[in-house]
Amino acid sequence: MDTFLQIVANGLMLGGLFAIVAVGLTLIFGIVKVINFAHGEFLMVGMYLTFLLSTGLDVHPYLTAAAVAPALFVLGALTQRLLIQPLMSARDEHVQIFATVGLSTALMNLALLVFGADIANTPAHGVRSQVMLGEVRILTGQLWVFGAAILLVIALQLFMKKTRTGRAIRATAQNRAAARLMGINDKFIYVLTFGLGAACVGLGSSLIAPLYPTSPTIGTYFVLIAFVCVVLGGLGSIPGAFFGALVIGLVDALSGFYIGSDLREAVVFTIFLLILILKPSGLFGTRMTQSHVSP
Amino acid sequence: MTLKTLLTATAVSALLAGAAQADVKFGALYPFSGGLALLGEESFRGVELAVEEINAAGGIQGEQIELVRGDAVDNNQAIGEARRLISREGVKAILGTYSSSRSIAASQVAELSGIPYFELGAVADEVTGRNLQYLFRTNPTAETMGIMSIDMILDEIAPGLGVEASDLVIGVIHEDSAYGTSVAGHQEEYGAEKGLNIVTVQGYPSSTVDMSSLVLDLKDRGVNIVLQTSYQNDSVLFLNQSAEAGFEPDAIIGGGGGYSLTATEEAVGELMEGVLDVDFTQYAVNTEFTPGLEAFLAAYQDKYGEDPRSGHSLNNYVGAMAVLEGIDAGEGFEPDQIVAAVKAIDIPSGETAAGYGVHFGEQNQNDRAMMMGMQWQGGKLVTVYPRDAAVAEFQIGD
Numbered sequence: 001m002d003t004f005l006q007i008v009a010n011g012l013m014l015g016g017l018f019a020i021v022a023v024g025l026t027l028i029f030g031i032v033k034v035i036n037f038a039h040g041e042f043l044m045v046g047m048y049l050t051f052l053l054s055t056g057l058d059v060h061p062y063l064t065a066a067a068v069a070p071a072l073f074v075l076g077a078l079t080q081r082l083l084i085q086p087l088m089s090a091r092d093e094h095v096q097i098f099a100t101v102g103l104s105t106a107l108m109n110l111a112l113l114v115f116g117a118d119i120a121n122t123p124a125h126g127v128r129s130q131v132m133l134g135e136v137r138i139l140t141g142q143l144w145v146f147g148a149a150i151l152l153v154i155a156l157q158l159f160m161k162k163t164r165t166g167r168a169i170r171a172t173a174q175n176r177a178a179a180r181l182m183g184i185n186d187k188f189i190y191v192l193t194f195g196l197g198a199a200c201v202g203l204g205s206s207l208i209a210p211l212y213p214t215s216p217t218i219g220t221y222f223v224l225i226a227f228v229c230v231v232l233g234g235l236g237s238i239p240g241a242f243f244g245a246l247v248i249g250l251v252d253a254l255s256g257f258y259i260g261s262d263l264r265e266a267v268v269f270t271i272f273l274l275i276l277i278l279k280p281s282g283l284f285g286t287r288m289t290q291s292h293v294s295p
Numbered sequence: 296m297t298l299k300t301l302l303t304a305t306a307v308s309a310l311l312a313g314a315a316q317a318d319v320k321f322g323a324l325y326p327f328s329g330g331l332a333l334l335g336e337e338s339f340r341g342v343e344l345a346v347e348e349i350n351a352a353g354g355i356q357g358e359q360i361e362l363v364r365g366d367a368v369d370n371n372q373a374i375g376e377a378r379r380l381i382s383r384e385g386v387k388a389i390l391g392t393y394s395s396s397r398s399i400a401a402s403q404v405a406e407l408s409g410i411p412y413f414e415l416g417a418v419a420d421e422v423t424g425r426n427l428q429y430l431f432r433t434n435p436t437a438e439t440m441g442i443m444s445i446d447m448i449l450d451e452i453a454p455g456l457g458v459e460a461s462d463l464v465i466g467v468i469h470e471d472s473a474y475g476t477s478v479a480g481h482q483e484e485y486g487a488e489k490g491l492n493i494v495t496v497q498g499y500p501s502s503t504v505d506m507s508s509l510v511l512d513l514k515d516r517g518v519n520i521v522l523q524t525s526y527q528n529d530s531v532l533f534l535n536q537s538a539e540a541g542f543e544p545d546a547i548i549g550g551g552g553g554y555s556l557t558a559t560e561e562a563v564g565e566l567m568e569g570v571l572d573v574d575f576t577q578y579a580v581n582t583e584f585t586p587g588l589e590a591f592l593a594a595y596q597d598k599y600g601e602d603p604r605s606g607h608s609l610n611n612y613v614g615a616m617a618v619l620e621g622i623d624a625g626e627g628f629e630p631d632q633i634v635a636a637v638k639a640i641d642i643p644s645g646e647t648a649a650g651y652g653v654h655f656g657e658q659n660q661n662d663r664a665m666m667m668g669m670q671w672q673g674g675k676l677v678t679v680y681p682r683d684a685a686v687a688e689f690q691i692g693d
Contacts (some may be wrong), residue, residue: 003515004541006438017504112330119527121562130539139539166349212504213531213562221502256508262498264508 002135007253009136014251016146017208021037022226023152023243024200028076029235031173031193033093034084037100039226040219043109046072046205047214048115051122054209060125062144065206069199076198079103080191088190104219111216119213127210145207152200153242157163160238169193173236178203225252228272244283305473314563318358321346322380324365324373324391329415331394337604338393339364341611345619356625366387367397369655377401381408387628388413393607395419395473402430406602411633415614416607420477423660429630429636433614435575435664439472441481441684443573444522444548447668447680449489450521450596452546452681457690461490466518466532470525471548473497477502478550485580501526504627506536514542524550527608532563538566546571546691551579555606560671567671569690575606576649579677584684610649614661617653650684 013224022161025039036042046068053064083103087096127141160166171179172189180186212218229248233240255267323342326335346360363384365376371489373392381404382387388411395417405412406427414422414432418440423432453460455598467482469475479496486493491655494516497509506529513521521544523533530553537543541550544577547570553559554572582588597605618637623627625636636653642662644652668680670690677687 003511007508007511014505014507073615100665102346105634117330117333118556119531119562121558127537137539137541146659166526204302213528215528217502220390221504225504252505253508254504257512261506261509261512262466264515 003257005134005136006252007257009138010132011250011253012246012247013138013142013146014253015246016142016149016249017211017228017245018218018222018225019242020145020204020207020244020253021201021222022229023156023238024204024247025150025196025223025226026233026236026238026241026255027156027200028194028197028229029230030238031169031215032080032084032190033173034096034100034194034225036079036197037097037193037223038079038104038107039197039201040221040223041073041104042075042201043205043208044074044111044214044216044219045075045107046202047121047209047212047218048111048204049168050206050209051083051120051214054125061122061127061206061210062125065192065203068206069202072202072205073199074197077191077195079156079198080194084194085187085190104223108216108219115216118218119215122209123211124210139211141207141211145204145211148203148207151246153238156238165192171227199223225268228268231272232275232282234284237282237284240284311525316582318361319355320361320363320384320386321385322365322377322384322389323362324367324376324380324389324397325393326368326397327364327366329368334605334607335367335393336609337468338607340595340599340603341608341613342390342415342450342615344591344598344608345612345615348594348616349599349619349623350495355619356626356628360619360626365391367392367394367401368550370396370400373397373401374404377404381405382408386410387630388618388622388633390415390611390618392417395422399425400607402427409630411630411637412617413614413637415618416609419473424660429634431618431659431661431663432685433617433653434610435651435666436660437477438481439664439666440550441478442485442525443666443668443680444550445482445485445489445491447474447548447571447573448486448546450492451668451680452687452691455689456545457692461492462632463520463545464516464518465491465493465522466513466516466544467496467521467522468513468525469496469498470501470529472501474552474627475501475550476613479522482522499529500658501529503529503532506532507540509533510540510542511548512535513544514540519545522545522550523547523554527553527556527559530554530559534563534566534570538580548573550672551575554668555676557676560674560676566598568673570671572676573666574611574669576651576684577669577676578609579669579675579686580650580667581678581684581686584645585648585650586646588621591648611648613651614651614653617647621653 002066028036049068050061050064051099077226083099129140130137144154169189172186176186227245230241233244256264346362350359357411365380375495390413390647393416398414398417402412406429411429415435418436449460465550466481468478482494529634549572551574560609561569619642621637642653651665652663653661654663669676670679679685679689
């Protein structure tokens with residue numbers, strides 16, 4: 001029983017980790033309607049920035065989020081402005097997906113060039129210490145990630161529902177042409193949203209860096225899993241991505257123990273396929289336009 | 296900077312001058328660009344040093360050697376470059392290749408052309424497993440690694456813990472590419488042959504971000520010896536998550552990759568203390584068992600102005616020296632004359648700079664090739680097994 005509780009706890013913590021990566025991905029997809037395959041590399045860039053800042057200035061890695069998240073916002077905004085926006089009028093929307101795949105490869109190889117294949121270790125500053133909840137061991141860093149993921153989801157929901165900008169963002173997502181007629185600058189909204197999505201993963205990277213060794217390829221695994229979470233929760237749904245991530249974290253941990261570590265990915269991706277076949281809109285998904293081209 | 300440039304220029308012109316008088320050409324096929332370039336280049340340096348040493352001592356069969364480089368950046372180019380070396384450059388043999396997949400591709404070309412191919416660094420079983428006539432391998436393999444880790448349990452760990460080897464509960468975990476899978480396969484097979492109790496063999500993708508379930512599974516099964524064949528990320532993850540789950544096996548034996556690198560040790564700190572590792576011969580080794588190692592290090596520093604970045608250069612140097620000296624003792628450079636010459640090579644263990652002997656046995660694999668057992672002690676990776684090569688005591692138990 002203790003082992004089972006520990007596995008469940010591990011699964012939830014892993015889910016929190018996936019969630020903080022998935023939230024930005026689903027935000028960008030829901031509004032800009034672009035699947036950002038470079039999202040994992042944004043995470044990787046954020047983790048290297050956290051590593052450089054926290055070792056260079058000798059500060060707690062969490063404090064670097066104040067610089068890393070804005071830096072990632074700029075990276076995301078530039079990606080939208082310089083890479084995606086010129087392709088938005090392309091006849092085939094899939095071109096943008098290939099563009100983000102290209103960006104992903106470019107960023108990964110750039111990191112290989114700059115940092116080499118060796119891992120970089122962000123100092124833990126105590127976040128690797130354990131807390132015991134009964135018989136269950138959890139790292140304080142994992143709790144922070146989990147808490148931050150919840151706060152992020154709530155904050156984004158409030159922003160989207162209560163603020164003028166948030167309403168403009170949702171309007172653009174619902175119908176780009178109508179939003180433009182209402183005087184909304186849709187290009188600016190897209191740039192802003194892409195930046196926000198990247199800033200979310202920037203915040204996540206400062207929290208994740210002290211827990212995991214940073215390497216140029218760290219993003220590839222995260223982005224694949226985050227993508228599954230987003231599909232499970234319903235593409236574009238922010239709370240959906242969070243709960244999708246928790247489910248995937250639990251499935252990953254339980255199957256890793258009860259079925260075998262070599263098959264856990266098979267289990268996760270089987271679920272992914274089943275959702276696509278049985279409920280393509282996901283757990284929280286509603287029928288929505290999945291294109292930035294107005295109907 | 297200017298001094299360095301001047302030195303480089305001198306070295307290059309010396310090399311060109313040497314090339315001008317060259318009489319016999321050998322190909323050096325390595326990945327010199329692309330993702331594997333760092334260790335490909337490191338491997339090549341070993342061959343380069345061997346050739347310089349031999350040329351300085353009068354060459355082979357009285358003729359100077361010219362090394363012609365071929366860049367095996369991927370499998371296709373490995374094939375193309377092997378063709379170029381053979382038909383355009385007219386090399387008498389090819390030395391290489393660091394990467395197993397490049398080696399398998401390029402040696403096929405050499406075999407068809409009837410040109411001897413000497414593999415000095417690739418570890419996959421298939422390299423020699425294809426029964427090629429002109430392919431010889433000097434370095435230890437995935438099988439050597441698997442067997443060595445089991446031997447360490449039998450010879451040192453079980454006696455050190457004061458238990459029968461068959462009473463130990465052993466878990467084998469590995470990253471699931473060809474490398475980890477083949478090492479783990481040999482561990483399982485050879486372990487079973489020796490009557491060891493291997494309770495689980497589990498693969499995982501090396502890019503994984505969570506190994507906590509695997510750790511709990513090992514803990515649940517009461518595993519006290521873990522064998523892990525891994526890269527860097529997964530080594531760090533396993534050691535960290537084991538500590539976090541309170542899983543404390545009596546011994547962890549890593550296989551190459553991540554466990555030999557200082558960056559891994561820096562990542563996990565004191566968790567690395569006492570961890571064992573099986574890999575190619577490194578530099579903290581008993582030099583009585585590895586005669587020529589100090590001279591190699593001195594020549595290396597002299598030529599490249601830095602310490603070797605890994606053990607690859609040493610192993611390639613040892614392989615190249617053995618092969619070239621073997622050819623020197625033979626007659627002529629025709630393929631069959633070279634094959635006859637290298638088949639006569641008979642260097643006992645403890646007489647090369649890497650410690651292992653050279654003798655081509657079944658499938659033209661060097662049947663004296665071996666790896667070393669090492670242990671992290673006080674933040675340093677020191678050789679502890681076999682005892683002849685050890686520089687420190689094998690530490691096990693309390």
